[in-house]
Amino acid sequence: MLSPQDRWEISDLLGRFCIAADTRELSLLDDVLTPDVECVFQTGTAAGLDSVKAKMAAVLSRLTATQHNLTTSVVTEAPGGAAGTTYLVAQHVRAGADGGDTYAMGVTYRDRFVRTPTGWRIARRELAGSWRSGNPAVLTPPAPGVDGHQ
Numbered sequence: 001m002l003s004p005q006d007r008w009e010i011s012d013l014l015g016r017f018c019i020a021a022d023t024r025e026l027s028l029l030d031d032v033l034t035p036d037v038e039c040v041f042q043t044g045t046a047a048g049l050d051s052v053k054a055k056m057a058a059v060l061s062r063l064t065a066t067q068h069n070l071t072t073s074v075v076t077e078a079p080g081g082a083a084g085t086t087y088l089v090a091q092h093v094r095a096g097a098d099g100g101d102t103y104a105m106g107v108t109y110r111d112r113f114v115r116t117p118t119g120w121r122i123a124r125r126e127l128a129g130s131w132r133s134g135n136p137a138v139l140t141p142p143a144p145g146v147d148g149h150q
């Protein structure tokens with residue numbers, strides 16, 4: 001059975017993942033994800049902590065700002081650790097994007113958590129989108145020379 005302390009630590013992981021993304025301080029993920037983490041994004045799968053950070057950096061670097069707002073989260077005990085389903089609204093901004101600067105997505109994280117000697121970590125994350133609003137071009141890499149990109 002998961003203790004209240006386990007639940008708090010797992011909840012904290014969820015928030016720290018979002019803060020790492022939104023501040024672009026991806027080194028914070030070293031204390032959130034396992035070294036062999038697997039993340040299934042809508043744009044493909046990344047295996048291993050460095051690969052996940054590189055994939056996230058590639059997307060985040062072309063955005064002016066993001067804000068990942070966690071909403072409902074349920075965590076249950078599962079073989080080898082815990083499993084979670086968390087809803088969030090992810091806001092994306094790229095100033096000057098043709099068609100509008102903002103794009104929002106309703107997202108579900110399906111996570112597998114493991115307890116390590118240094119605390120709980122996310123071992124697997126699958127991201128599924130449920131709705132979208134705004135300009136999807138915000139997520140598209142701008143053409144060279146546009147928005148200051150090379």
